[in-house]
Amino acid sequence: MKFSITKRIRSVSLSQGQAKADEQGVALILAVLMSIILLGISTGLLAKQLMTRRNGASESYKQMAETAASNGLNRILAKLNNSNTDISYLWRLQQNDQQGLQWNYSNEQLRPMMEQPCTPLLLSQQTAAVLAGGDLSHNSNLRDDGSSEAVTMSYRLRSYGVSSNQATFQIEGIASRGNETPPAIASRSLLTRMLALKNVIPDADHWAALAASRMELGASTISGPGRTVLLLNKVDAGPSFVPTDSCSASTLGARVGATDTDLKAKIWPLLGVELPSTGIFDQEVAVDQFTPSGSSTIQRRIWNIDDNRPANSLIGCTAIVCSRGELESSYKSQDALYVSNGTITLPGSAICVDQQAKPCLLWIEKIKLSGIKKLLIASNQAVVLRMFRPLESIALVSPSSLCAANSGETTCRQEAERLAIVANGGDSPSSCAAATQKLSISGNALPAALVLMPQGTVNATTSASMRGLIWAHQICATAGLALTTTSADGGNVVDKAKTSWHWNEDLSLGITVTKGMRGTGLDMFRRW
């Protein structure tokens, strides 16, 4: 028996006549075409399913690789920022193919190129291995998909660079699969991360109490927290730190001419570091100024004080205390106002008039107290004495003294932060005999002060003592300077100065520790 639609069609056709030859077998062709279409659809679906599975696995591996890179960065940060195993000096070194793999340098190679050449170089092999890279899987298979091959992740430090206060890491994150060593890489990701670097001084004992580019310290001492910081030119002085004993107390003591054992042990050289600007005392101060008679212009008042003034040394003034407007050439005597018995008193009410809520800045042409008079600045606000011209000076010979006192009182205050002596003139002399902006002291002529003279000289003409900080281009104290850095109330001068003068957190002078701070940039991932 035959059964077919074509039979019926053919029957009809036969009844109407003979079927066309080219229409015969159409059903077979249609069936074949339909089969091909169905086969194509099924193949497409199968391919899609396989791709979906593969994409799922691939996406997981990519995420693992990115996580690995981020985890690697965190491991490196944990090591570099660890205060207990201090290797923070690495922050300031390069570790890349272009600028050198400096983390691997020997100590002799490193010291001359470091800002702090006497930093203990404590990078152990174990820590170096963590910094270079490592496994992050904690001995576990991260993806149990039934295969005997374990999925793991790891990281590798590809490069590290530092420029100014910005550090840039490039870290590879790797997701791997397999039990062989090394396993096959399933996915890789490259993380580029920038961090801000910040210098931190841990405590007052690490701050500079004495700081200068050139020192002759003799029997000088420091009582209280603080270091003697020697500022050196990196190019000239760097090679001198190659020898192993270049950081010994005796070698450093010889560099500054020190004889005191304790002080020698507290010397800290810095290469390529400069003293801070005098601007750290300029902020938020009022300037002492007035309108000279005969002038309509408010001018800065220039003070010239000499208790043993040579005759005819000034125009228009032979007194002890003379002053003028900065645009005037003639001085006016101020003795009647300020000199009484053996004391010159500048009261707070007479300086920085109408601005007495702020620290007062006085421009000083000269202060010379040769043992006859005492100069008392009696103001409840802090006072800055700023030298006016490059070759002028403040010379104080004991038993004369220069000090700050409370308004209406005659007793010198022992708070160094109440009196700052600053000068930014001078020509960075290379000998103690050179004429320059100079602060000369002897005995207890300057009981308490903060001194900052980046191009000038501080000279102890005889054995001297003071409380405070001395940061200058040159400190000449072969006669011995006894510096006290504790405050009368039990604190320390550095902390008081930081608070009183609102020093910026970025200001640091002493033994610094570098920290990498997050939050200043975004992670950038690159896959390949």
Next chain:
Amino acid sequence: MIIQQRLRAQHDSSGFGIVEVLMAALLVMMVMMSVSRTLILGMAANRHMGERINIESEILNDIEIIQGIDSLASKDTAAGCANPAQYLQNLVLLKNPEKVGNSWDRTFDVVDPNILVIVYSFNRPESPTRQEKRITEINPSLQAECQ
């Protein structure tokens, strides 16, 4: 001669025989079954993929929340510097506790006081008896403030 006779015979016959039709039907049925099976598997794979994306998104979101907690944490060095990782873990447990009903688990490890290790575990959507892990390590930003 024989071929010509057969061709003539086919010309004479009208349409396919029953065997041909049955064979064709069998073939079509097999193809259709494989297509439907593939379709079902494909739909299942899509569903698993969706579940995986959800789980991984939730985990990534949790990691970002923890990183935010770390960034915004007060730099209380007195309380935190003894063990920054433990300090951060306590903050995370306080501010971002693990929610009930999550399709993943979260555990902490503070063996290294400077690294908080967070391990996320979840059952694989493709084979629920097997597990997958995501491990994140965070160096608490507080550590940079510690002396």
